[in-house]
Amino acid sequence: MKTTITIEGELAAQIARAAEAAGVDVNQLVNDLVREALKKQSPAQKPMAKPFKQVTHKLGWYPGMTWERIQEILLEEEAEQYRLSQSNQ
Numbered sequence: 001m002k003t004t005i006t007i008e009g010e011l012a013a014q015i016a017r018a019a020e021a022a023g024v025d026v027n028q029l030v031n032d033l034v035r036e037a038l039k040k041q042s043p044a045q046k047p048m049a050k051p052f053k054q055v056t057h058k059l060g061w062y063p064g065m066t067w068e069r070i071q072e073i074l075l076e077e078e079a080e081q082y083r084l085s086q087s088n089q
Contacts, residue, residue: 019029
């Protein structure tokens with residue numbers, strides 16, 4: 001990846017001297033220095049958490065239980081909750 005960065009004059013001169021002394025080009029030196037700095041900065045890797053696994057159970061279906069009956073039960077419960085909320089006011 002090609003990126004343009006602005007480096008202060010004296011720092012650029014230090015980088016150029018260090019690259020020449022190491023016998024590498026400036027790009028390689030900057031990449032190596034940034035890589036080392038990032039390694040020192042990054043916190044230790046946390047161990048991977050154990051994957052979550054949902055445990056399910058087959059509950060079956062009760063005889064006589066239909067979707068219509070379930071709807072009736074829910075409507076009865078909702079009506080009861082409404083009556084209770086109205087009596088508390």
